[in-house]
Amino acid sequence: MTTQIVPSYVQDTWWTPAEDSRTADVRDANTGEIVARFGSDGLDLPAMVEHARTVGQRELGQLTLHERALKLKELAIYLNEHRKELYEVSFGTGATKIDSMVDIDGGIGVLFTFSSKGRREMPNSNVVLDGPAEPLSKDGSFLGTHIYTRIPGVAAQINAFNFPVWGMLEKFAPAFIAGVPTIVKPATPTGHLTEACVRFMVDSGILPAGSIQLISGSARELLDVMDYRDMLSFTGSASTANRLKSHPNVIEGGVRFTSETDSLNAAILGPDAEPGTPEFEAFIKAVVTEMTVKAGQKCTAIRRTIVPKGREQAVVEALRDRIEQRVVVGDPRAEGTTMGALASLDQLQDVRGAVEAMLAAGGELAYGSLDAPVVKTQGGEDAVVPEGAFMSPLVLTWDDVNAEAVHSKEAFGPVSSVLGYDDVADAVRLAAAGAGSLVATVCSNDPEAVRELTVGIAGHHGRVHILNRETAKTSTGHGSPVPHLVHGGPGRAGGGEELGGIRSVKHHMQRTALQGSPNLLTAVTGVWHTGADRTIAGCEAFGAEAAHEHPFRKSLAELQIGDAFASDLRTITLQDIEDFARETGDTFYAHTDARAAEANPFFPGQVAHGYLLVSWAAGLFVEPAPGPVLANYGLENLRFITPVAAGDSVRVTLTAKQVTPRVTDEYGEVRWDAVLHNQDGEIVAQYDVLTLVEKENTTYKNW
The missing domain is CATH 3.10.129.10 (Hotdog Thioesterase)
Incomplete structure (x- = not known):
């Protein structure tokens, strides 16, 4: 039977390219079976952008911030009712039930959170006042202030393969509240799950016309038709981000560009956290979780496990014990599977290649094997599945903790390196060697060590997660960006910010200085200013x-x-x-x-x-x-x-x-x-x- 081409959603209708056009096959990550075809030959990108700038802007502009925020809640409730169907698609991407909860339930949760914060923290209007007025004349007849209004273009998003639902919704939610229409370009290996979610969003009848469009396939010319009115948010590799940010329409044309890219995140075990302490146990649990959730295919996963010198072997043994006790690699549809396949055979090849390069650069394989593992199949049998993108968790150690490869080479899978440090200052130096990361965990119950580590690494990280016996049971986790806080990081991590509650809504708005009389400032802002009638x-x-x-x-x-x-x-x-x-x-x-x-x-x-x-x-x-x-x-x-x-x-x-x-x-x-x-x-x-x-x-x- 011929596999259908995954459609795009263009100008408020579903669109599919000609059957004989160029397409790319997508396979079930666990079995190798072809499940979808992607192609975008003939897609009219200029028309999509124009539709967003006209129809999308007009329809969203008829609603206030609160009304748009309420629609997000309605949409979240609708998607919640269709999680089961999304889970069925998600299993084929290699995601376990837990992985799918992180992606699908997590994305729906973002909609709920932004809906609540938008109605609680923003005015029920389309102009947001930013700070108090500044008197610009002695008699108070001339004032200055700042306002936020929505950008007049489109918010385009280009997403990675690892979170096909959450990655879309965490960008869509703040743009929608701001009143800016969205064009979604998901990664091909898991884009059929994004399409399934967008289809539910459209079928709900909740979204105004023009507020969302979907590109299923290549969109290499998208930036060519964007300008200063528009915004592009990218999640993926640093090399692709650098290519996009060097586009003339970004450099000269003023397209707002933000990116979240490669990140060699660290977890630092404090000097006080010896084996047997609650901190040591929490640390091991956190590292294994980040290695195995989504099969380590997370931009926030722990790539560098930084521990006191002399404690490396104890950490390796504890990681081995927990992996062997808790981790079962296999088809997510098989009972008992806790870690699924990587997203594709190409991704498996990339991760193996990265590990081989790290081994050649001085790393040693302390646990695991690069050979194809024996896994649980969909039928429940244990077997090697050459057509599946399965990989064992791997732990590397390094005699030379300063080796360039361990601080620059990312194996985007279930892989982490254990590095020993001499003292707290040395731990800070090693964490900073990642040249900018999304997140680091500091695991210690020593307030002074935590202070020194946190202050030392904060300038190199977008988020610092402090873990100890008091938060071990309540923490949302090292690898879980929450919608209330910013998600992003400096340097290698891309330098961008996402999420962050109302901050991210304002990322989709223009801040404008406003000068005038109290009466006219009152008229524009909807807020009475001193001196107005x-x-x-x-x-x-x-x-x-x-x-x-x-x-x-x-x-x-x-x-x-x-x-x-x-x-x-x-x-x-x-x-x-x-x-x-x-x-x-x-x-x-x-x-x-x-x-x-x-x-x-x-x-x-x-x-x-x-x-x-x-x-x-x-x-x-x-x-x-x-x-x-x-x-x-x-x-x-x-x-x-x-x-x-x-x-x-x-x-x-x-x-x-x-x-x-x-x-x-x-x-x-x-x-x-x-x-x-x-x-x-x-x-x-x-x-x-x-x-x-x-x-x-x-x-x-x-x-």
């Missing part, structure tokens, strides 16, 4: 109009940015200060001892508590009757500026600064600008008040 209710003596309704009486549907309330003055007495001290137990001398307070360079004498003033401010601005304001859930950016002594008076002005409706609830957040002034107009304190407010005044409409 206000509609003030409350005390007429301070510019308010009695006819205006208190803003706490307004639902989100009625509330406008700039709606405000100004209170009367309230005079503070010495009795007020002393009563507050007695009732709260805050008897700090500045509030209770006049003589000591007068000696303090910051105070004019005995002064009111800052928290007394904040409490009074709430009493001054609150509207006591039930209404659309449901709850006060916090203060932010509180600063006490001018001390208040007995006999002084304070008043508060409260202004609706930012309104963020929740897309899933009948209420939203309102951020209020609160400023306390004294009787002389000096600012006493300022902060943001956060409240939850109904979208419509329904709960107490008849109150």
Whole structure:
């Protein structure tokens, strides 16, 4: 039976090249059976990019950041319902059930995480304010600030073969929230799994038109049709990354380029972590896990196991014992298999070649064999399967730990080298010899050793994973990039950053300096700026109009940015200060001892508590009757500026600064600008008040 060509998804429809066009066969990594064909002859790349820039940008732009984030949650739920079908495809790539969980469940988990963080940490708009405003004129009529808006092009991603689902989704999620359409180019050996996932994403009906396209096959001319509006994220070999980043459209045309490439990651066993300690046990477990999950085909796998000199043999023996006890190589569909095949016979040949080069450069095979291993077949029998890309775990040792090959040659499979170090400084030097890595583990229970190792290697690594007896059971692991933290590394590792929560969303946005009047900055950003127009209710003596309704009486549907309330003055007495001290137990001398307070360079004498003033401010601005304001859930950016002594008076002005409706609830957040002034107009304190407010005044409409 003829194997079907894996289609591409182009301009919101599935596309397949002519049957007689050039194609590449993809085989089951465990059996050698042809499972897919890939080809892209005739694919219109300029049309794909143009479709993303027009249709994709338009459709995504009709949604807010929160609305797009919510769609990610809906998509994650849909994909969760189809994991079983994805697992069936994944087994053919050599991935075990655990490997597939890391790839498929991990990718779905990224969608959930970004959905939550996007709705919790970003505004429900398409403009993101970056930092406070800077006054650029003495009278406050001219301000400067920074905003983030989405880049106006496409986010293209070229991915490696080892994580065909996670690798796509961890890049797709932040681009989608930012509002930037994606073009996915997976690696051919496992691209049929990516295609299966994209098919589910399309079939869900959740994604707007133009938000995702897929290239199944070669895309060598993709960069030719990209420009400064676009972004290319690459994961793969350093040699390919260097070729891509030297493209004229990157160097001269301004295409944003980020890469995550080869990485000779290290795990460092601390001087205190002797055999028998919890740290030694956790270290061995971590190394074997990283050698065997995905058959060592992970950009974060531990390639260099750096241990105190004299402890190398104990480490080798412990690695051997755990591998022999825990690792069963075979077809992932066979009961009992814990490590599957490499992704392809070509990949197997590359890894064997790299190991042979390392042995020729001075490495010694301390455990394992380059011969084809006896493995569990799909039927459960033990046999050598020449058509399968199977390989035994290998441990190398080196008499010369400074040999260039061990710090520059990566065998992208179940291979790690054990290296001995003299002291902590020497361990730092060996780790740094990798010339830039994604991650290193420091395994020790000695705080000083951990500090010295971490500070020493941090500049050479994108992430440092500290492991000891306290985290052995709870750590997410050396090789698990989490969506909350950045994933990337300097130097050889590519110099890029992925994931990192909202940081990665902003990677897909342009930061722009904005200058103008308070009113126009408010109009652009959707956030009230000091000096912009206000509609003030409350005390007429301070510019308010009695006819205006208190803003706490307004639902989100009625509330406008700039709606405000100004209170009367309230005079503070010495009795007020002393009563507050007695009732709260805050008897700090500045509030209770006049003589000591007068000696303090910051105070004019005995002064009111800052928290007394904040409490009074709430009493001054609150509207006591039930209404659309449901709850006060916090203060932010509180600063006490001018001390208040007995006999002084304070008043508060409260202004609706930012309104963020929740897309899933009948209420939203309102951020209020609160400023306390004294009787002389000096600012006493300022902060943001956060409240939850109904979208419509329904709960107490008849109150």
